[in-house]
Amino acid sequence: MGKTLFxxxxxxxxxxxxxDGPTQLYIDRMYCHEVTSPQAFEGLRLRGLxxxxxxQITCMSxxxxxxxxxxxxxxxxxxxxxxxxxxxNVKEFDLEYYPVGHELNGVTHVxxxxxxxxLPGMTIVCGDSHTSTHGATGALAFxxxxxxxxxxxxxxCVFQSRPKTMRITLKNRLKPGVCxxxxxxxxxxxxxxxxxxxxxxxxxxxxxKSLSMEGRLTLCNLSIEMGxxxxxxxPDETTFEYIKGRRFxxxxxxxxxxxxxxxxLPSDADAEFDKEIVFNAAxxxxxxxxxxxxxxxxxxxxxxxxxxxxxxxxxTSYLKALEYMGFQPGEKMIGKPVDYVxxxxxTNGRIEDFRAFAQIVKGKKKAKSVVVWxxxxxxxxxxxxxxxxxxxxLKAAGFEIRQPGCSACLAMNDxxxxxxxxxxSTSNRNFEGRQGPGARTxxxxxxxxxxxxxxxxxxxxxxxx
Amino acid sequence: xxxxxxxxxxVVPLPIENVDTDQIIPARFLKATSKEGFGxxxxxxxxxxxxxxxxxxxxLNNPTYKGEILVAGKNFGSGSSREHAAWALAGxxxxxxxxxxxxxxxxxxxxxxxxxxxxxxxxxxAEIFQSVEKNPQATLTVDLENQLITNNVTGxxxxxxxxxxxxxxxxxxxxDIDYLLNKKEVIEAYEKRNS
Numbered sequence: 001m002g003k004t005l006f007x008x009x010x011x012x013x014x015x016x017x018x019x020d021g022p023t024q025l026y027i028d029r030m031y032c033h034e035v036t037s038p039q040a041f042e043g044l045r046l047r048g049l050x051x052x053x054x055x056q057i058t059c060m061s062x063x064x065x066x067x068x069x070x071x072x073x074x075x076x077x078x079x080x081x082x083x084x085x086x087x088x089n090v091k092e093f094d095l096e097y098y099p100v101g102h103e104l105n106g107v108t109h110v111x112x113x114x115x116x117x118x119l120p121g122m123t124i125v126c127g128d129s130h131t132s133t134h135g136a137t138g139a140l141a142f143x144x145x146x147x148x149x150x151x152x153x154x155x156x157c158v159f160q161s162r163p164k165t166m167r168i169t170l171k172n173r174l175k176p177g178v179c180x181x182x183x184x185x186x187x188x189x190x191x192x193x194x195x196x197x198x199x200x201x202x203x204x205x206x207x208x209k210s211l212s213m214e215g216r217l218t219l220c221n222l223s224i225e226m227g228x229x230x231x232x233x234x235p236d237e238t239t240f241e242y243i244k245g246r247r248f249x250x251x252x253x254x255x256x257x258x259x260x261x262x263x264x265l266p267s268d269a270d271a272e273f274d275k276e277i278v279f280n281a282a283x284x285x286x287x288x289x290x291x292x293x294x295x296x297x298x299x300x301x302x303x304x305x306x307x308x309x310x311x312x313x314x315x316t317s318y319l320k321a322l323e324y325m326g327f328q329p330g331e332k333m334i335g336k337p338v339d340y341v342x343x344x345x346x347t348n349g350r351i352e353d354f355r356a357f358a359q360i361v362k363g364k365k366k367a368k369s370v371v372v373w374x375x376x377x378x379x380x381x382x383x384x385x386x387x388x389x390x391x392x393x394l395k396a397a398g399f400e401i402r403q404p405g406c407s408a409c410l411a412m413n414d415x416x417x418x419x420x421x422x423x424x425s426t427s428n429r430n431f432e433g434r435q436g437p438g439a440r441t442x443x444x445x446x447x448x449x450x451x452x453x454x455x456x457x458x459x460x461x462x463x464x465x
Numbered sequence: 466x467x468x469x470x471x472x473x474x475x476v477v478p479l480p481i482e483n484v485d486t487d488q489i490i491p492a493r494f495l496k497a498t499s500k501e502g503f504g505x506x507x508x509x510x511x512x513x514x515x516x517x518x519x520x521x522x523x524x525l526n527n528p529t530y531k532g533e534i535l536v537a538g539k540n541f542g543s544g545s546s547r548e549h550a551a552w553a554l555a556g557x558x559x560x561x562x563x564x565x566x567x568x569x570x571x572x573x574x575x576x577x578x579x580x581x582x583x584x585x586x587x588x589x590x591a592e593i594f595q596s597v598e599k600n601p602q603a604t605l606t607v608d609l610e611n612q613l614i615t616n617n618v619t620g621x622x623x624x625x626x627x628x629x630x631x632x633x634x635x636x637x638x639x640x641d642i643d644y645l646l647n648k649k650e651v652i653e654a655y656e657k658r659n660s
Contacts, residue, residue: 021630145574196542
């Protein structure tokens with residue numbers, strides 16, 4: 001029997017198998033950020049250990065950092081201390097570091113792929129659940145906790161139980177005006193928030209193959225939102241073309257050798273998955289969420305499910321979610337006023353997302369009633385925005401571009417949505433309080449966010465183009 | 466680390482599904498650089514209002530319910546990989562979380578902090594909630610050695626799964642790093658084979 005993409009990479013990285021226990025898996029690359037690493041470095045110090053393979057660790061601050069005036073000291077003393085702790089730790093343990101303001105700084109999951117640090121066939125971890133993003137390059141990438149970060153720092157290995165495999169095939173193509181984020185939100189709305197728990201997902205099918213790398217990164221990014229350990233896509237010409245020439249990508253002979261290996265990675269034709277799920281990509285509409293987990297999503301013109309449509313045992317949780325959001329079962333979302341719009345994060349902070357946003361707002365004006373935060377995912381994205389002249393289009397429409405960071409996705413910095421306000425957000429989570437205590441988040445792709453920024457309400461972007 | 470063998474305790478019921486780690490410990494409390502003090506902010510925004518007054522209707526503010534076992538609706542610990550969620554539960558004093566299912570990363574994080582996640586069937590979970598609703602003094606007994614959880618009101622027991630390796634870690638108080646550090650030679654041999 002053939003092997004899946006997942007099996008091939010997993011099997012190659014098994015160091016030992018503990019009897020009736022986890023697999024000791026070798027990790028090719030780990031990213032560290034300021035929030036989930038301090039206790040891991042402290043653990044090393046307490047045990048008197050060094051970092052085992054410092055060259056395989058890359059660090060950057062992204063979660064806490066301001067998106068305005070980064071050149072000035074961070075105002076919040078606790079955020080400042082956390083960022084400074086990473087400064088100290090990378091110095092003490094001699095690690096590669098992109099501090100605030102560095103030309104390679106940005107959101108970890110944007111920076112890794114765009115610098116060529118994340119490559120097909122690698123095992124990649126980070127103390128962050130959206131590490132699944134890197135799976136779009138054909139890597140086996142997953143989020144870990146801080147104890148596991150410490151394990152990797154100390155031994156370059158983690159203990160993991162082998163997940164089951166699932167293939168999600170999206171046949172046919174997306175309709176015009178529908179993007180990768182819609183595809184992801186659609187899949188999660190069908191799978192529900194815990195529907196892929198215990199599985200590692202491979203995305204396949206014509207709609208996935210025809211996505212750009214940016215789109216694939218968005219799709220894999222959201223895998224965790226249905227509980228999957230990670231998501232991945234077989235490397236192909238789109239992948240190779242994206243990686244070639246990137247800063248840390250292999251060159252010359254090393255490139256040819258790597259390419260030959262990468263081409264062996266896609267799942268064999270006779271490989272079997274523990275679960276196969278098929279969706280028709282042509283069914284997907286621009287998708288939005290109405291509740292407090294990413295599985296509570298629907299087509300933008302649909303109505304919020306009635307109570308009768310929800311399983312009886314889940315009704316208490318369902319009503320709690322709608323009460324938090326201030327919505328009624330059975331009502332439409334279209335036309336509802338919004339207060340904030342956020343474009344950015346590891347989900348939608350890439351150049352393609354800014355292109356999509358700019359295309360819709362071009363020649364129009366920002367709604368006065370809406371506060372809009374446009375936060376590029378990295379300094380490299382900022383550079384591309386300028387090179388392509390998107391900054392001029394956005395400025396003419398009344399928008400300003402901020403500096404890179406995780407920003408309002410989890411509101412650890414000053415970019416907080418006030419209590420009770422509605423935020424149309426291209427990020428990844430609509431949990432209660434995610435964008436600030438009491439904030440009400442509606443997840444969408446960049447086109448719906450752009451339409452809301454222009455009209456001040458939930459709008460189908462296809463009706464204003 | 467404290468060893469864990471058998472525990473009988475009253476429970477704190479939280480019959481909400483899909484409790485995500487942002488609820489267990491909101492992001493604004495992740496700025497600490499140590500593992501201490503997170504228990505004070507466990508379920509912060511369900512527990513306190515914006516003026517930091519306890520919200521009476523939330524179960525942790527109800528003196529009727531106490532115990533070292535938290536019982537929650539299915540898919541507990543979804544979302545962010547923040548281990549701070551496990552530190553908050555441990556810091557508050559929970560030793561066991563019972564649910565219908567757990568998110569994968571949370572499960573690892575909990576076990577790495579000696580908080581035991583026990584997944585039970587939907588029926589068993591529903592019965593625990595019923596037992597506690599009728600009598601807040603209802604207890605559960607968790608016997609790790611035999612991998613058995615018992616509802617002492619109904620007398621019904623259910624077997625739960627845990628790998629032999631992890632069970633040993635709990636029973637003896639070992640952690641994964643202790644084990645991995647003894648494997649350095651194997652790791653170096655792996656690197657040589659794959660270079």
